[in-house]
Every structure is written in structure tokens, then in C-alpha cells.
Amino acid sequence: MIGNKSGIHLFRQFINKMDFRTRLFLTFLTIALPVFLIISVGFYYFLSRSAEGEIINSLLITMERLRNQVELVTNETENISRNIIYDKDVQVLLQKVRSGEEYPNTSDVSYSINSFIINREYINSVVLMSENYVIYSTEKAYTNVSTIKQIQKKWWFSKLGEKTQPFSWYGHALAETKPEEFRSNDMMLTRVIRSLEDYKIPIGRVMIYINKRYIDGVLKDVGWGSTTNVWIITADNQVILKNTPARDYSFLFDQIIAAKDTQIINVNDEKYVTGKISFKNSNWQLVVATPFTEVNDNIVSVRIQMIIVAGIVLLILFFMSILLASSMAKPIHTLSSMMDLYHGEFSKGETLKVNDYDSRKDEIGIIYRSYQRLVNRIETLIKEIYIKDLEKKDAELALLETQINPHFLYNTLDCINWMALANGDERISEMVTALSDTFRLSLTKNNSSFVEMEYELQYIESYLTIQKLRFGDRLTCNYEIDEDARKLKVLRFVLQPIVENGIKHGISLSETTGTIAIKVQVVGEVLYITIINDGIDIDLKQVEKLLEFDVNNTEYLSFESKGYGIQNINRRIKIIHGMEYGLQYKIVDNLQTACIIRLPKNIPNIAD
DSSP, X not given: OHHHHHHHHHHHHHXXXXXXXXXXXXXXXXXXXXXXXXXXXXXXXXXXXXXXXXXXXXXXXHHHHHHHHHHHHHHHHHHHHHHHHTOHHHHHHHHHHXXXXXXXXXXXXXXXXXXXXXXXXXXXXXXXXXSSSEEEESOSSOOTTSSHXXXXXXXXXXXXXXXXXXXXXXXXXXXXXXXXXXXXXXXXXXXXXXXXXXXXXXXXXXXXXXXXXXXXXXXXXXXXXXXXXXXXXXXTSOXXXXXXXXXXXXXXXXXXXXXSSOEEEEETTEEEEXXXXXXXXXXXXXXXXXXXXXXXXXXXXXXXXXXXXXXXHHHHHHXXXXXXXXXXXXXXXXXXXXXXXXXXXXXXXXXXXXXXXXXXXXXXXXXXXXXXXHHHHXXXXXXXXXXXXXXXXXXXXXXXXHTHHHHHHHHHHHHHHHHHHHTOSTHHHHHHHHHHHHHHHHSOSOOOSEEEHHHHHHHHHHHHHHHHHXXXXXXXXXXXXXXXXXXXXXXXXXXXXXXXXXXXXXXXXXXXXXXXXXXXXXXXXXXXXXXXXXXXXXXXXXXXXXXXXXXXXXXXXXXXXXXXXXXXXXXXXXXXXXXXXXXXXXEETTTEEEEEEEEESOOTTOOO
């Protein structure tokens, strides 16, 4: 017992004679070496287990790349087929054939289809057929897919009527009988063409054949394993595409399909890496199988290298941590606690200790003072950003409101000038009178952005008086106004640009009598204003794109050169009232263009 105490005493004396760095180093060895050994063994085991995970991840990346390549072909082919069935020249040609014309001119259709498929290496040919014969084909001569007799012999032709989807894909598209086993990557998309006048009436069909060599090239260049098998299957597990590897692993197919995800399986004492992945825009799946040995060549050397590097890094980290802990841990910890003060988690006594760092000349003092300046700057920036955001919203709203007047003034003066030059009679006096009325109604002392509906209607009536002097009997104006709506508040100048568009794109382009109809009605808590004109020459998709707007997205702050007026009105409404309000265009009765303005019935906090 006495000997043990003497030994401990001598050990303490030996330790006490050492400087702090040496004692810290010995402490590091005592703690780090056992930990390092445990970590090294565990890390090696982890690498062994994670090697398979790395292979699985590599397989997933490969499958995603192959899927994206094939899906690019299918998606673009579906888009091309959609463009073809809605193409004006295709519709006209099929309508001519349907009406009995035997030999219609296909030059326009040829130009359109070739413009769709130009530079599309993956498309082999496009065939356009009516009910009884092939109307057009990109094939340069009579081939296996360019005559109605050859098409009717194909195995899939009798199944076209069974499909209810907009389009269908068929494998073995060139075969007359469907083979029991996969033979070739001959794939085709077909889609029914329906009349745009009556969508219930089918008037033809388009078939797009995919370039077999292109698909073979995509599936051949797997880049992962030398004998990898790749299958692409449909929802009913039928193979529609397949590569041609040196070895066939189709005996794994059923086992892969039954599995839920990517995995490594053992069959006949050989390991295989298998997996499947679904297509994004269809119910197809991509299935892959390859021997484990083909993708596991360098794992052993990689394990050794990773273990060596991890051991070195671990030693350095531990060594540096022990050396620097005593001098840096305490002040860093104190500064961290000081940062918690910003969230109210610090006591008053501890605050006084932290404040001592303000007088320090080393890096700790610099960090402390920099942090204080950073906190002050952040608080200032938060306030500045909040104020600037409010100012920006106000400026955008003011800009949108003020951009209407010059636009309208220019067009009105243009009309007056036209009347003066064209007629030279006293009717110009009536136009000037109407113009002065519009000035009187627009240049009011009230700075509010809102006016009564009655006030806005008077403004439009004055504007239409000017236009009627220009167009004479060609322009007729009708009004259908709910009496309850006349006193409701609406935005200033919300009607004139839309009426102007109706005259410009509807009445002025017609040589016959045209009508501008204005309907105002209240439905529930919504005020609907409908402006109808006789023009139907309008691209609704283009108008819908012009009306896209998000008050929180600066990308939409700029205006398109066309459609400036309706963009301005739509954005003013959405900024002031919300995204559920605004403009909508549509064709009514197949003869007229209607613009529907949706506004709230009651607007809170609006002074009279």
C-alpha cells in the first residue's frame, strides 16, 4: 500500500516537472491512440459496407442519365406530334380529303412537318394518313410504312381503336405480327388528329417512327459495366426497348421487376447489381442488370487509400485540437455565449464579463468589435430594406397608373389628325368636343386612383363618340349596365385601353358593321365588366402569356412591346386588389372576342 502511494507520488512529481505543452501531448496520446484504433477499425468496416452503397448510387446516376436520354426523345416526339395535329396546314389538308378532294396539294404540309422534325436525328419518318389512305409521308419512296396496305398489315393497326389516350407508343412497329420475344428497337408514336372545329370528329392520324440506330446508340453507350443489360418496359411489363450486350441476363428480369428498388442480388453464386427507375412523364420503367465484378474493380485499393487518408486527417485534427484547445476554447465559448445575448439568453453578470473583450487588442477583441458592428449593421439594413420595399411597391403602383394617359392621348390625337386630313369638314368640332369631355373627366382635382363606375362609363362614352365620328355607321355601341353597379368604385382608366384594343383589332380590320358591347354586372361580391367586339383574330395563348404577372417576381416588371395597354390594366388590378382579380380573354359564340374584367365589388379604406 505504501509502495503504491510512493509510485503515484513519483509519477505526479514527474508530470509536474513537465511543461504544459508536453503534458498536453501526453494527454493527447493517452486519449487519441485508443480512440484512433477504434475509429480505424470502425471506419474500415464502414467503408466495406458503404462500397455497395457507392455502387448502388453509381447505378442510380447511370439509370437517371439513360432515362433522361430516352425521355428526351419521347417527350420531344410527343410535342412534335402535338404541333402536327394542331398545325393549320395539316388541318386544312385533312379537311380537304374528308370533303372528297382526291389529290390535294401537300407542299404546305410538307414544309410544316419538315420544319418540326429538322435536326431531330431521332426521328426516322412521319406519316400522315386519313381513314382510307396515306396522304403524306416523309419517306422518299414507297416503303414498309408509307402505304396504307403496308400499315394495315402491322400487328398494332387493329388495336388503334382500343386506345383511349391522346397518343400511343408501339414497339416492334415494323412487324406484321407481334413477336413473343424482343427483337428490335423499332418504335413508333401515333396520335389521332381531330378537327379543331369539332374536336369530337377524327379526321386523320399521324405516325412518327423513331430512328432505330439512334436508340441503339443511346442504349449501347451505357458507360457502366461492360455487359450491362438495359430494358425499357411499359406499364404491363412489356419490353419496348432493349440494348444488345455481350451477355444476356434476362433470367434476372422477373426478380428485378418484383423488387421494390435498386439492390444487389446473388444468383448461382454470382452477385449482380440490379435496379429499376420510373420515367417522369409516363408509366414506363428503365430496368438495369450487370455483374458486381464489372463495377467493383478498384474498391479494394480505394478502401486502403481512404483509410490512410482518414487516419492522417484524424491524427492532425486531434493533434491541433489538443494544442489549441486551452488557449482558444474559453474565449471562443465566451464569445458564443455573448452572441446568444442577441436572443435574450444571457444573464447580466455574464454580460459584464463579455464586455471586457472590447478593450482587448488581439483577434478575440477584433472579433468581438466586428460582431457588434455586424449586429448594428444588420438591424439598420433590416429597417432600410423594409422601408425601401414599401417605397418600391408605391413607386411601381404609381408608375403603372400614370403610364395610361399618354398612351390614350396619343391615339386620340391621331384620330383627330386623321379626321382633319381625311374630311376637312365641321364634324371635327364634334370630335374636339368629345375630346375635351375626356380631358375634363380625366384631369380632375381628385388624386384618388378610384372613381365611380358611372364616371368611368361617361369617359368611355366620350371616347366612343370620337371613334364613331371616325368609323361612322361601321361602329355600333351597346351598353348593358346594372343600376346597382353605377355607384361602385373602380380603378381609373380601366376600360379605355381595352375598348381601344377592341376597335383596333376588331372594328378597324373589318369592312362591315362592327359592334362594341359593354356589360357591367354584379355577381355576389364580384364586379364583372365585359367588353365584346366583333373581332376573332386573336391568339389566346399569346394574350395569356402577356397577362402573366406576379407582384413578388421582378421578372414580370418589364412590359412586352405588344399588348402594353392590357398588360398595364391587368397589373394595376392585381397589384391593388390581389392575384384573384384581373383580365381574361376568350372567344364567345365563335364570332366575337370578349375581355372580362374581374374586380371586387367593395373596396375597403377608399375615401370618397
